[in-house]
Amino acid sequence: MTALLKMYASENCRITGIDLVASEIAKENFNGIPNTFFYSKDLLADLSDLGKFDFIYCQEVLHHTNDPKRAFLNLVSLLDNGGEIAIYVYKKKAPMREYADDYIRSQIAGLSYEDAMKVCYSVTQLGKELHDAGIKVNVPAVEVLGIEKGEYDLQRFIYHFFLKCFWNDQFNFHDNAVINYDWYHPQNCTRHTLEEIEGWFHDAGLEITQSYVDFYGITMRGKKK
């Protein structure tokens, strides 16, 4: 993400990347690239020593903190007047999918990587079998379960509305399992509604300039008045 920002920024623009644990990796990746700075920081801690920013982008981090709204407001406090912030957070999904996600996470969040991966291998095998079956299903809208009418590949149908069992033929089995692990293993993984995120922006005194919702997440951008 930092590389993308760097690509579109003017040459003398200073870009700062922060993460709880991954900043050293980024620092190595950017070794020698001017005007890029990386720090290990907790989004819930005092960040004032970083200075002020005219643009902040926070992708897929807030929902992994203990208090996503407080972490967001902490970032907003670093904006210059007229500065902008954009975030991406996970969206609340269909009720059965939410239930299964929470249940599986509760079963594996405390396990070691190896033991959690064993569980993820079985979930991945399920995703693969559903995909390999090559079945399409036509389903009616079932409002109480958040199911939208339409034709779905069987794996995608289960995936969207009942259980994350990721499978993509372009990756090998292990890499597919790691994607499922990445979803289920984090201790914190909150999901949010559009109204909730709009509320964060309003409470922070930001004008919402862009908002986009897909199956998985919410992207919102706002400007400090």
Ligand SMILES: C[S@@+](CC[C@H](N)C(=O)[O-])C[C@H]1O[C@@H](n2cnc3c(N)ncnc32)[C@H](O)[C@@H]1O
């Ligand atoms: C899904 S990754 C996203 C990484 C990166 N932003 C990206 O888009 O590629 C989630 C990241 O959140 C970081 N994280 C979790 N809790 C955090 C916190 N309290 N403060 C800062 N970073 C945190 C993790 O270390 C992890 O690198």
